[in-house]
Amino acid sequence: MANSGRVLKFHGGCRLKIRIFALAKELGLDSKELIQHCNDAGLSVKNSALASISPAERDLVLDHLKRLKSGTVAPTTEPEVDISAPVREDASGVTRQIRDLAGGGPLASKVEQRRAPRKEKAVEAKEEPLVAETQDATPLEESAPEEVVETSSEQQEESVETTPPEVEEVPSGMPQVVEAPSEIEVEPAIAEHVEPATPAEPPVASAEESDESESEPEPEPTEKQVDPGTPAMSRSDYIDPTGGSSTGSGMREMRPQGSMRHRQPRKDKKKGPALPALASTPNYKPPTPKKKEEGPVLKPDVALTGDVLKKNKLADILKKNRDDTRKKSEEESGDARRGKSGSRGLSLEEARKSRRSKRKRRGGDEDDHVIVKTNKRSRRNSPIERKTEAVVMSPMTVRSLSEAMGRPARDLITVMFKHGEMVTINDPLEDEMALEIAMELGVDLEIEHEADFEDTLMDRLDRRDEDFDVELVQRPPIITVLGHVDHGKTTLVDRIRTTNVVDSEAGGITQHIAAYQVAHNGSKLTFVDTPGHAAFGEMRARGANVTDMIVLVVAANDGVMPQTVECISHAKAAGVPIIVALNKCDLPDINEQKVLTDLSQHGILPSEWGGDVEVIRVSALTGTGVDDLLETLLLTAELQEYKTAEDIPAEGACLESFMDEGRGPIAWSIVRRGVLKIGDIVSCGQAYGRVRAMYDDKDQELTVAGPSTPVRIAGLSTVPNAGSRFFVMDDIDEAREIAETREDRGRAAVLATRGGPMSLETFFAHRDGSIQDLPLILKADTPGSIEAIRHELEKFEHDEVKLKILHEGVGGVNESDVYLAASSGAIIIAFHVIAEDRAEALASQEGVQIRRYKIIYNVTDDIRQAMEGMLKPERVEVQTGRALVLRTFSISRTGTVAGCRVLNGTIDRNNRVHVIRDQTILNNYGIASLKREKDDAKEVREGFECGIRLDGFNDVKEGDLLEAYRIEERKRSLDE
Numbered sequence: 001m002a003n004s005g006r007v008l009k010f011h012g013g014c015r016l017k018i019r020i021f022a023l024a025k026e027l028g029l030d031s032k033e034l035i036q037h038c039n040d041a042g043l044s045v046k047n048s049a050l051a052s053i054s055p056a057e058r059d060l061v062l063d064h065l066k067r068l069k070s071g072t073v074a075p076t077t078e079p080e081v082d083i084s085a086p087v088r089e090d091a092s093g094v095t096r097q098i099r100d101l102a103g104g105g106p107l108a109s110k111v112e113q114r115r116a117p118r119k120e121k122a123v124e125a126k127e128e129p130l131v132a133e134t135q136d137a138t139p140l141e142e143s144a145p146e147e148v149v150e151t152s153s154e155q156q157e158e159s160v161e162t163t164p165p166e167v168e169e170v171p172s173g174m175p176q177v178v179e180a181p182s183e184i185e186v187e188p189a190i191a192e193h194v195e196p197a198t199p200a201e202p203p204v205a206s207a208e209e210s211d212e213s214e215s216e217p218e219p220e221p222t223e224k225q226v227d228p229g230t231p232a233m234s235r236s237d238y239i240d241p242t243g244g245s246s247t248g249s250g251m252r253e254m255r256p257q258g259s260m261r262h263r264q265p266r267k268d269k270k271k272g273p274a275l276p277a278l279a280s281t282p283n284y285k286p287p288t289p290k291k292k293e294e295g296p297v298l299k300p301d302v303a304l305t306g307d308v309l310k311k312n313k314l315a316d317i318l319k320k321n322r323d324d325t326r327k328k329s330e331e332e333s334g335d336a337r338r339g340k341s342g343s344r345g346l347s348l349e350e351a352r353k354s355r356r357s358k359r360k361r362r363g364g365d366e367d368d369h370v371i372v373k374t375n376k377r378s379r380r381n382s383p384i385e386r387k388t389e390a391v392v393m394s395p396m397t398v399r400s401l402s403e404a405m406g407r408p409a410r411d412l413i414t415v416m417f418k419h420g421e422m423v424t425i426n427d428p429l430e431d432e433m434a435l436e437i438a439m440e441l442g443v444d445l446e447i448e449h450e451a452d453f454e455d456t457l458m459d460r461l462d463r464r465d466e467d468f469d470v471e472l473v474q475r476p477p478i479i480t481v482l483g484h485v486d487h488g489k490t491t492l493v494d495r496i497r498t499t500n501v502v503d504s505e506a507g508g509i510t511q512h513i514a515a516y517q518v519a520h521n522g523s524k525l526t527f528v529d530t531p532g533h534a535a536f537g538e539m540r541a542r543g544a545n546v547t548d549m550i551v552l553v554v555a556a557n558d559g560v561m562p563q564t565v566e567c568i569s570h571a572k573a574a575g576v577p578i579i580v581a582l583n584k585c586d587l588p589d590i591n592e593q594k595v596l597t598d599l600s601q602h603g604i605l606p607s608e609w610g611g612d613v614e615v616i617r618v619s620a621l622t623g624t625g626v627d628d629l630l631e632t633l634l635l636t637a638e639l640q641e642y643k644t645a646e647d648i649p650a651e652g653a654c655l656e657s658f659m660d661e662g663r664g665p666i667a668w669s670i671v672r673r674g675v676l677k678i679g680d681i682v683s684c685g686q687a688y689g690r691v692r693a694m695y696d697d698k699d700q701e702l703t704v705a706g707p708s709t710p711v712r713i714a715g716l717s718t719v720p721n722a723g724s725r726f727f728v729m730d731d732i733d734e735a736r737e738i739a740e741t742r743e744d745r746g747r748a749a750v751l752a753t754r755g756g757p758m759s760l761e762t763f764f765a766h767r768d769g770s771i772q773d774l775p776l777i778l779k780a781d782t783p784g785s786i787e788a789i790r791h792e793l794e795k796f797e798h799d800e801v802k803l804k805i806l807h808e809g810v811g812g813v814n815e816s817d818v819y820l821a822a823s824s825g826a827i828i829i830a831f832h833v834i835a836e837d838r839a840e841a842l843a844s845q846e847g848v849q850i851r852r853y854k855i856i857y858n859v860t861d862d863i864r865q866a867m868e869g870m871l872k873p874e875r876v877e878v879q880t881g882r883a884l885v886l887r888t889f890s891i892s893r894t895g896t897v898a899g900c901r902v903l904n905g906t907i908d909r910n911n912r913v914h915v916i917r918d919q920t921i922l923n924n925y926g927i928a929s930l931k932r933e934k935d936d937a938k939e940v941r942e943g944f945e946c947g948i949r950l951d952g953f954n955d956v957k958e959g960d961l962l963e964a965y966r967i968e969e970r971k972r973s974l975d976e
């Protein structure tokens with residue numbers, strides 16, 4: 001009952017309200033400034049531009065401003081100090097200290113004035129905890145100004161009588177105030193989020209505080225939690241707008257000397273502070289004639305340079321290299337045959353001599369060309385250019401690094417060896433390892449990377465706006481609606497659109513992203529309804545984040561659910577304003593306080609609790625509060641000033657795409673900048689084409705689509721991936737080229753996917769015990785089928801391998817199943833159902849296996865097989881033959897050879913051998929050599945004699961029995 005009453009009061013009150021934002025605008029002030037003036041005027045206004053005051057309060061503020069102007073009120077010079085210090089401190093202690101230090105005056109009196117109600121509340125809360133508790137959502141703070149007026153007059157009277165010593169006498173008084181809301185588990189969360197927002201203490205105040213704290217040990221954080229006047233708290237206090245601690249801690253990072261950079265730095269790239277700027281080093285290139293002379297070691301190698309990979313012609317180059325090598329060796333052997341009269345040794349000697357004389361003639365300067373071949377002596381004699389700074393392109397090989405650094409390859413190989421890596425000159429090198437080597441060799445190495453195609457393209461497309469001298473215009477905000485399943489997202493969007501999409505959704509569940517535009521009080525708003533946070537994350541991951549604001553829908557009866565928490569994470573990561581729509585407020589079993597508490601525990605601190613998130617009570621079903629929500633969204637949009645240019649080539653993002661039977665590929669997109677027109681050439685992911693037709697969300701044809709307009713585009717070459725950005729281009733050929741390059745790169749990326757999607761065969765074959773989980777997604781025609789399959793599969797319980805059913809559902813395989821499988825490496829079992837076209841295409845693109853079955857036992861057989869394949873195989877010894885040692889021969893440097901006769905079976909060179917002496921197995925050894933007479937033998941059969949030398953065992957004696965065996969791996973079964 002209390003709750004429904006509250007909803008009514010909220011709506012009733014809102015008509016009389018004057019928004020701080022609007023008043024500030026009217027007065028030509030900043031909202032924050034105005035809030036401060038309000039507080040100076042003795043009002044308690046929450047720190048939000050969306051906060052509101054009554055007309056009477058407005059007059060008070062105007063009066064205050066007038067007095068300020070006329071000079072009757074001393075202006076506040078240090079607003080931060082003025083507001084923050086008193087608010088966060090104990091009412092009795094710090095205030096006095098500030099006043100003393102400042103010599104009293106208007107500042108201190110204002111502070112005292114602001115604290116009076118709080119002191120009163122402290123006492124009141126102590127004496128009447130029940131009263132405090134029933135002030136529900138607003139611990140020590142009022143959301144409705146009317147309520148403030150009602151209660152504050154009495155409170156202020158009391159507060160006059162409540163002298164500071166009285167408060168000091170009851171140190172538990174303040175904690176008790178805090179405990180009123182803590183009964184509804186609000187406190188910890190508030191503390192968690194208010195704390196970082198607290199501005200830095202002025203040093204004097206801190207000193208005083210510490211003095212005070214000796215006599216009045218009141219926990220400071222507790223006060224912060226409940227303080228209604230917590231000042232100057234902005235969104236950035238909660239969400240780091242930079243997305244992390246990019247500024248660093250100021251501590252030097254311990255990492256190998258050197259740096260990596262991209263060849264074509266992006267526009268916003270910051271210069272790394274770690275190293276001084278290096279002059280670009282000339283690329284080291286040994287002259288070609290030298291290589292010819294130095295034989296195969298110095299032959300030009302196929303260095304895995306960026307160029308090679310970029311041009312995607314590695315296979316061609318390798319083939320050409322092989323052909324060249326073959327041709328050269330044929331020529332050389334021809335030469336050798338032709339010069340048979342002279343000895344080969346002589347010609348080599350001649351070659352060496354001529355090389356030496358040439359080198360002499362040239363002098364030592366060019367000796368760095370033969371770094372790899374230079375021995376110690378020649379190195380001492382010839383000055384090699386040992387670089388202290390070098391630049392190398394990644395990916396690289398040992399050779400290319402050696403050349404770049406002017407260091408012999410063997411020095412590099414030695415360093416690698418010390419790190420436990422055995423490499424050859426042509427092996428590829430990881431960037432990290434290259435930096436490590438460079439550091440050990442005292443070279444300041446800079447690693448360059450080929451600029452990524454997409455990065456370069458996006459950079460170019462993003463920058464082209466700079467060429468246009470355009471005027472920015474206001475555009476409608478794009479609002480994404482997120483929330484737990486069934487909390488009413490689609491119903492809310494339906495209500496806003498006054499349509500009914502919910503009823504047309506399969507199973508009432510949103511399957512695809514959809515975008516709509518509505519008008520409210522003459523202003524437009526664009527809404528994006530998502531099937532869940534995953535789709536939103538996907539959209540963001542692909543750089544198609546079009547969202548300006550997020551409406552987080554939370555059902556007031558259900559509260560914060562796991563998916564709500566995930567949505568909060570997504571919303572926070574997006575770094576855009578969040579507005580909570582507390583939905584289903586029409587239901588009787590709602591618990592607003594719990595929802596607000598849960599939200600604050602997850603970092604969403606309602607503005608009525610001193611936070612910066614507006615919580616609007618709505619009922620999507622009845623429409624209550626929807627206007628208020630829209631008004632709040634528009635106000636927030638006005639505050640954020642979403643502007644864009646119109647006279648530039650259009651750009652946007654494709655939210656959804658599908659193949660329409662009549663119209664062909666359709667991209668459901670949102671225009672972000674510019675105006676999209678019929679006939680524009682568009683590049684969108686792997687699709688391109690001219691815009692043939694455009695439709696709005698009601699399927700009405702459009703000829704132009706301005707910024708923030710949701711539009712379905714027809715005319716593309718193929719169905720683009722949802723989440724792709726689209727750009728209007730000048731040249732259709734260029735658009736085609738981009739699309740083709742993307743297609744090629746997409747294919748290569750799928751091929752290069754490591755550890756991603758798996759096939760059931762992979763599981764069959766994985767017998768090394770490296771995979772322990774078999775993740776499955778189960779889709780079937782009926783719940784009964786799912787139940788039956790699950791029942792059968794549960795029988796395959798095993799300690800070593802586990803079956804994980806990640807998701808099960810009735811119906812065909814959809815894209816969401818494929819996305820889930822792709823990200824988790826799961827197999828999709830489709831029992832009596834098929835995959836949707838788009839899911840099928842996505843699965844082949846992502847490499848996800850969809851296995852279709854009609855018979856339940858085929859499902860279980862395959863899964864059993866896969867699970868058995870995952871079991872580590874059993875290793876068994878299979879005896880192959882026995883040999884008796886007749887004589888032993890000790891050979892210096894080689895060891896002892898046992899002369900044996902094979903008694904039965906065969907002895908194979910690859911066998912291992914048990915040495916048996918006096919019916920006791922001494923140990924087992926590998927066979928180092930197996931000979932028949934003097935020749936190496938692969939195997940020796942029964943009745944024959946042979947010589948066996950064991951690996952690591954020379955103490956073999958006459959009469960010993962050598963029992964040969966091989967190791968066989970036997971597949972294990974789940975039943976064992």
Ligand SMILES: Nc1nc2c(ncn2[C@@H]2O[C@H](COP(=O)(O)OP(=O)(O)OP(=O)(O)O)[C@@H](O)[C@H]2O)c(=O)[nH]1
Pocket residue numbers: 483484485486487488489490491492502508509510511531532583584585586587618619620621622
């Ligand atoms: N009583 C009441 N029921 C509501 C309200 N809003 C939505 N519902 C009901 O909640 C159910 C789920 O609503 P949807 O709009 O489909 O929820 P959704 O969050 O879009 O669900 P998904 O599309 O599956 O993510 C429907 O039966 C709605 O009628 C509301 O304000 N009050």
